Amino acid sequence: MPELAEVEYFRQQWDPGIGGKVQAIEANPKARIYRESAATVVINALTGATLKASYAQAKQMLFEFSGGRWLGLHLGMTGKLLCDAKQVERAKWDHFVLRQAKRTLIFRDPRQFGLLKLHIGKEPPQWWTDFPPPVLSDAFTQEVMDAFLARRAKSPIKAVLLMQERFPGIGNWMADEILWRAQVFPETKCGQLTAAQRITLYRNVREVAADAMRCIAGAGGELPPDMNVNIPESWLFWHRWRDGGHCPKDGEALQRKAVGGRTSCFCPLCQPSGSVPLHP
Template identity: 55%
Template sequence: MPELAEVEYYRKQWDPGIGGEVGRVRLHPAARIFRDCDTKLLERALTGAVLEQSLAHGKQMLFGFSGGAWLGVHLGMTGKLFCEPRPYAPGKHDHLVLELPEHVLVFYDARLFGRVRFDQGPELPEWWQALPPDLLSDAFTQEALQQFLKRRARSPLKAVLLMQERFPGIGNWMADEILWRAALHPSTRAGQLSAREVGKLYATIREVCADAMQVIGTDWGEPPPSWLFTHRWEDGGTCPKTGQPLVRETIGGRTTCYSPARQKLKG
């Protein structure tokens, strides 16, 4: 479920716990989400620590605790974060539960594709510092986009947009939304774009990120019917721009929704 804006939404779900001291950590050490994590160390270090801040970057989140303890969270396909008043009885898929004086902070993940990391130190963890530039920042330039498309020249645009090393936060629905708004066929090879099309793609990436953050990232509002988003899973869905049928097919290994009347394949 979670892409850029959904991740930002989930990050804020733990906000009520900021300033609270962790009384107890409950976790399932064998759960796959802890595959890269020393759970003994995490438990020891977080018990008694105070949640101070949270950050989101693409699909990654980082929670900072007193004493230089950092909890990294990736939600995978089905992960979510939520906050409940105490007392709270953890459910089957609540794999990490932090008990604070007034709240419990929960990481739920049925499918276990999510991931927890734990680091200690005064600075932000190295892996966090090494994340690629945020798509809404000045550091993500049209030049960088151009270079990346060139390097992935033979891959379909759909597959390229899903590469987190350059497009942190973009997932399946955002990639489809971007290509639809930019009127580019998802199967177009990345190296085939004209300079004009690269410019259009760049502007559209930023536009969709900004729109998603505003509508979904704030309070998980319902996207308007003018977006592809609201039609992509409807059977017999119709393109809001052309009135023509939408289609779904597998492109770049993922189910892709697009509007053939609007998004034409060149040559």
């Protein structure tokens, strides 16, 4: 599922349409992406409106249209946004297509785990304004993170990093990257983390988020599975997806196990269970 930086990347794909009027909308009304807002309602609300701005936070996007119309969009597992300078024909999995005079804005989602949510009002919807502080914001402090971990002392840190109410936008690959850099075993209980480990963890949460925004959100090209992004080979990122992948630090064979219902990839030397990591 797209995470923080991938969502930001896809948000940018519709930005060429800002300032353009929606002349027509083509939709697949039976698609599951309309399970909260019916296709006919979305079409009637947005046809004739002008796209004014786009926003992204966590794993969500919000598009502002004229007339106090807001379109929330969640990509799900296979969703992506596309922009074509031509009036291209709607493809099989293009469940939502905005036609402007000079371009076509497309939401494509083969597996239909994505979601559209229409809101009408002067202000953004409450579900948007209620998001917790981004992990790169000044409001996400060491103290805030430590307090959250303390309340979940018996939970494994990998599972806690995936909790969107405190780590918005952090998903599976980012959590694995964070723990690998911090040299923390994924099943370590939050209450077992030392003060030094929490400081290192906080630093790496922000570091990985910043690195991902730089390397993915601004990279262009296709995202997984057709990767073409500026991510160094020194990251765990590339190696965790490879069969027989090895740690880029020490060459040790990477291991995988389920933690909190999600598959975690880790290096047994960098992130040993219950002992001091190999690397300083």
